[in-house]
Amino acid sequence: MAPKSNDNLLKVENLEVSYQKLRVLFGVSIEVNPGEVVAIVGRNGMGKTTLFRAIGGFLKKDRGSVVFKGRPIGGLRAFEVAGLGVKYIPQDKQVFGDLKVRENLELGSYATKDYDWDAALNYFPKLKDLLDRKAGHLSGGERQMLLIARALLGKPELILMDEPTEGLAPHVINDLTHAFKEISKKMTLAIIEQNLPMVGEIADRVYCMKEGRIIHTSVDKQEIKDLAFEKCL
Amino acid sequence: MDKELLLSAIVFGFSISAILLLVSFGISIGFGLMRIINMEQMIYYTFGAYITYTTITVFGSFWLGLACGVVVSGILGFIVERVLLKRVYGQELMFTMVVTFSVFLIGIGVIQYVWGLAPKPVSSPTEIMIPIFGVSMPLYRVLVIGIAALVYILLQLLLNKTIIGKALRAGIEDAEKVQGLGINIYKIITFTFVVASGLAGLGGALNAPLIMIGPYMGFDMLLFAFVTVILGGLGSIKGTLVSALILGQVISVGGTIWSPLSYLAPFLVMFFVILIKPTGLYGVAGKAFGFEE
Amino acid sequence: MKGFGGPLLAVLILIIARIAFPAKMNFITEVSIFSIYVIGCNLLYGHLGMVSFGQPFYLSVGAYSTAIYLAYFGTSPMMSLLIGIGAGVVVGLILGPFFVRLRGDYFALVNLAICAIGLFIVEKLLLPITRGDDGLWYRSRMADTLFLDIRKPDNFFLFVMLALLVVLILFKYMDQSVLGASFRAVKGNERKMKFLGYSTFTLKLTGFTFASILSSFSGSLFAINFGFVNPNLGTPGRAADVLVATLIGGAGTVYGPIFGSFAFLGIRDIVSKYILRWELFVGILTILVLFKFQKGIWGNIEVLLYEKFGKKAKPS
Numbered sequence: 001m002a003p004k005s006n007d008n009l010l011k012v013e014n015l016e017v018s019y020q021k022l023r024v025l026f027g028v029s030i031e032v033n034p035g036e037v038v039a040i041v042g043r044n045g046m047g048k049t050t051l052f053r054a055i056g057g058f059l060k061k062d063r064g065s066v067v068f069k070g071r072p073i074g075g076l077r078a079f080e081v082a083g084l085g086v087k088y089i090p091q092d093k094q095v096f097g098d099l100k101v102r103e104n105l106e107l108g109s110y111a112t113k114d115y116d117w118d119a120a121l122n123y124f125p126k127l128k129d130l131l132d133r134k135a136g137h138l139s140g141g142e143r144q145m146l147l148i149a150r151a152l153l154g155k156p157e158l159i160l161m162d163e164p165t166e167g168l169a170p171h172v173i174n175d176l177t178h179a180f181k182e183i184s185k186k187m188t189l190a191i192i193e194q195n196l197p198m199v200g201e202i203a204d205r206v207y208c209m210k211e212g213r214i215i216h217t218s219v220d221k222q223e224i225k226d227l228a229f230e231k232c233l
Numbered sequence: 234m235d236k237e238l239l240l241s242a243i244v245f246g247f248s249i250s251a252i253l254l255l256v257s258f259g260i261s262i263g264f265g266l267m268r269i270i271n272m273e274q275m276i277y278y279t280f281g282a283y284i285t286y287t288t289i290t291v292f293g294s295f296w297l298g299l300a301c302g303v304v305v306s307g308i309l310g311f312i313v314e315r316v317l318l319k320r321v322y323g324q325e326l327m328f329t330m331v332v333t334f335s336v337f338l339i340g341i342g343v344i345q346y347v348w349g350l351a352p353k354p355v356s357s358p359t360e361i362m363i364p365i366f367g368v369s370m371p372l373y374r375v376l377v378i379g380i381a382a383l384v385y386i387l388l389q390l391l392l393n394k395t396i397i398g399k400a401l402r403a404g405i406e407d408a409e410k411v412q413g414l415g416i417n418i419y420k421i422i423t424f425t426f427v428v429a430s431g432l433a434g435l436g437g438a439l440n441a442p443l444i445m446i447g448p449y450m451g452f453d454m455l456l457f458a459f460v461t462v463i464l465g466g467l468g469s470i471k472g473t474l475v476s477a478l479i480l481g482q483v484i485s486v487g488g489t490i491w492s493p494l495s496y497l498a499p500f501l502v503m504f505f506v507i508l509i510k511p512t513g514l515y516g517v518a519g520k521a522f523g524f525e526e
Numbered sequence: 527m528k529g530f531g532g533p534l535l536a537v538l539i540l541i542i543a544r545i546a547f548p549a550k551m552n553f554i555t556e557v558s559i560f561s562i563y564v565i566g567c568n569l570l571y572g573h574l575g576m577v578s579f580g581q582p583f584y585l586s587v588g589a590y591s592t593a594i595y596l597a598y599f600g601t602s603p604m605m606s607l608l609i610g611i612g613a614g615v616v617v618g619l620i621l622g623p624f625f626v627r628l629r630g631d632y633f634a635l636v637n638l639a640i641c642a643i644g645l646f647i648v649e650k651l652l653l654p655i656t657r658g659d660d661g662l663w664y665r666s667r668m669a670d671t672l673f674l675d676i677r678k679p680d681n682f683f684l685f686v687m688l689a690l691l692v693v694l695i696l697f698k699y700m701d702q703s704v705l706g707a708s709f710r711a712v713k714g715n716e717r718k719m720k721f722l723g724y725s726t727f728t729l730k731l732t733g734f735t736f737a738s739i740l741s742s743f744s745g746s747l748f749a750i751n752f753g754f755v756n757p758n759l760g761t762p763g764r765a766a767d768v769l770v771a772t773l774i775g776g777a778g779t780v781y782g783p784i785f786g787s788f789a790f791l792g793i794r795d796i797v798s799k800y801i802l803r804w805e806l807f808v809g810i811l812t813i814l815v816l817f818k819f820q821k822g823i824w825g826n827i828e829v830l831l832y833e834k835f836g837k838k839a840k841p842s
Contacts, residue, residue, distance in 0.1 A: 056413065057412075058409060058412075058413075077412070078409065078412040078413060079412040079413075079414075079415050079416055079417050079418065082412065082413055082414060082415035083415045087413065087414075088413050089413075090409075090410065090413070094406075094407060094410070096402070096403040096406050096407070096410070097406065098402055098403075098406060099399055099402060099403060103399050104403075106396060106399065107396070107399060107400060107403055107411070107414055107416065108414050110396050110400065110414070110416060111414055111415035111416045111417075112414075112415055150414065151413070151414070153414075154415065264631075270631050270634075270635075317813075320817075326630055326631050328816065330577060330579075330631065330634055331577065331766075331769060331773075331812060331816060332812075332813060332816055334579070334766060334809075334812075335766070335808070335809040335810070335811075335812035335813045335816075336809060336813070337809070338766060338805040338806065338808050338809030338812075339805070339806050339809035339810055339813075340809075341805045341806070341809075342805045342806020342807070342809060343806065345805070345806075346806070449763070452762060452763065453642075456638065456639060456642045456762070459635045459638065459639065460639065463632060463635060463636070467631070467632075493646070493650065493651055496646050497643060497646065500639050500640075500642070500643050503636075503639065504624070504636075504639075507624075507628065507632065507636065508624060511627060511628055511629065511632065512629070512632075
């Protein structure tokens with residue numbers, strides 16, 4: 001885990017978000033410091049994805065503020081937020097199936113002008129052999145790796161990952177966990193996860209969400225390792 | 234039916250396919266990328282034809298007229314997209330259909346205002362007949378087929394070899410994820426739209442010598458374009474091609490067998506296919522444009 | 527039965543208007559007939575959320591059925607109306623099962639297609655029977671009817687009032703019944719309805735057939751009103767008319783269609799004196815209504831009434 005600093009990388013305050021006239025987030029506040037791994041846990045439907053999507057600019061907020069590196073990003077469109085260095089990786093594990101793996105990466109490079117694929121692919125060496133395969137033919141784990149590698153292009157400072165290990169086989173999850181540890185040495189990660197053991201292993205800070213609210217925060221390393229926050233679910 | 238007639242009808246059919254492909258592309262892609270059904274696509278078709286007509290009247294050159302028609306259509310498409318369509322992204326499909334249909338009506342009104350109600354003839358740039366497999370065909374129709382084929386090849390190159398084309402294809406699959414990579418999808422949408430309207434304008438210009446142009450020409454073509462897209466499946470470019478090819482033949486050969494079929498047959502084919510596969514031959518599943526904008 | 531009040535009041539207002547403005551009787555008759563047509567479209571769009579770009583087809587089915595009967599077979603206007611309604615039922619039940627299965631956008635377009643086919647059939651294919659663009663005339667063949675000779679415009683007006691009253695009552699009844707609620711639920715969230723065990727197919731088919739019947743019925747009334755029919759009744763170009771009227775009046779409401787018809791036909795009458803470009807006008811009007819005026823005239827009135835009187839009027 002990289003050393004923490006005191007200036008927030010991301011600060012969300014009192015965020016209220018509605019989805020099709022239904023209020024989903026009720027005044028959510030979280031902080032992410034540079035170099036941290038922050039985990040958001042909670043059962044399904046508690047608003048975790050909505051939170052990330054709102055930060056990423058995919059949803060409009062009703063009230064509250066989202067500040068990244070001291071700059072408010074609450075009203076920006078999704079591609080602008082991504083351009084500032086905040087990348088959101090959705091949970092559906094869908095890549096651009098009709099395009100090749102190589103072309104998926106090309107799209108990642110297009111806006112960011114970052115063609116240093118090696119840096120991204122070093123976390124996922126397996127992908128190097130799959131460059132010319134049609135992305136739709138990859139397995140679930142491979143697709144998740146591609147999603148992350150693609151997002152890493154442009155060297156984002158903050159990566160928001162939505163349930164990256166969901167539905168994957170244990171050895172794949174191991175590989176991913178290892179990759180996350182490596183990535184977090186250079187970039188800041190915020191992860192939504194239901195895989196609590198993995199959270200315990202890598203997170204510096206854990207937020208529990210329930211029904212659109214943060215109900216518990218853990219910053220104590222031991223507490224996190226012991227999964228003490230589990231009771232809040 | 235004797236061989237000559239059949240051959241003639243088949244070539245005729247391909248020229249119809251050519252026009253159908255050009256005008257339907259915009260609707261299919263508009264749905265695939267933006268999840269809107271742009272009913273006003275035919276206004277670019279109509280303008281393409283009328284600008285060609287006016288240019289010929291003033292300058293006497295068909296090909297210059299065609300170029301102008303395409304350019305004007307593209308510009309119109311740009312204006313409509315920037316001013317109106319961006320307000321309807323993310324709305325219900327029905328809403329956008331009614332809005333774009335209204336734009337279509339407005340466009341017809343403008344055409345009537347500027348050019349009047351009477352149909353206008355546009356003369357073909359060449360009356361030469363050439364022999365194909367021993368049957369005499371109008372060169373112009375063959376040119377139309379050639380141009381459309383060229384356009385299709387260019388489109389495929391665009392979509393498969395250029396980064397914008399790939400972004401477009403990615404956008405058809407998942408526009409949100411494209412944004413998530415920092416790509417300004419709205420610029421891509423505008424670009425796509427301009428191409429689509431330009432193509433519709435090309436279709437109008439090319440078709441002008443083959444039919445009498447009138448303010449309502451867009452209406453009939455709208456119907457055929459929709460049959461083409463519905464049959465092929467909204468959102469699929471390949472589907473549009475296959476469907477255009479099929480329908481061109483149905484209209485032409487069918488019309489040779491029994492005249493009313495040239496109008497009715499496409500609808501019958503469409504009904505039949507939809508019964509079996511409600512999303513058409515290669516349809517893409519639709520959900521409204523996912524952006525909460 | 528409660529709920530008589532509103533429709534009765536509405537019709538009474540129309541009758542008073544006719545008495546107050548005798549010169550406008552034809553206009554009021556036309557508005558009333560058009561209202562029935564709009565109610566059909568409103569049911570489909572406002573209640574079920576299904577847009578159809580082909581309602582003129584169903585109107586012309588009714589109109590031509592009536593016209594052909596009167597021109598070739600019989601002389602009783604009442605019979606011809608029944609035939610018109612019957613045609614609406616038949617068409618609704620034949621086309622319905624295929625059409626309502628389609629996704630919303632395909633449904634809209636397929637209706638546009640059938641409208642074009644219908645126009646073609648009437649204009650060209652059945653030319654010997656329908657006389658195509660020349661129109662089919664039969665006014666001289668219409669015979670007297672029981673109680674009320676509806677060949678006379680005054681009497682026909684009363685007949686239309688009666689028809690409108692019946693339609694409104696039935697519609698209001700449906701609106702407040704479980705069926706009406708089910709319709710609205712389909713519009714709101716079809717998947718959920720299916721999940722709850724409702725057959726959305728049957729519901730949509732029912733709504734579709736009702737709309738078909740209403741459109742045909744209004745077509746028949748138009749046929750008797752004018753004494754002749756021509757293909758213009760069923761052109762796809764007119765598909766927007768009924769949609770605009772629905773939107774102006776307030777989609778999904780009971781009385782919206784009347785307001786919408788009034789507004790639309792009224793504006794058309796006024797505008798056509800000054801502007802020849804009809805389409806331009808309809809297009810601009812629709813966009814304005816859609817963007818600025820989403821609830822429509824009656825829709826906005828309903829909201830006002832609700833705020834003032836609480837539970838009496840309930841916004842849709």
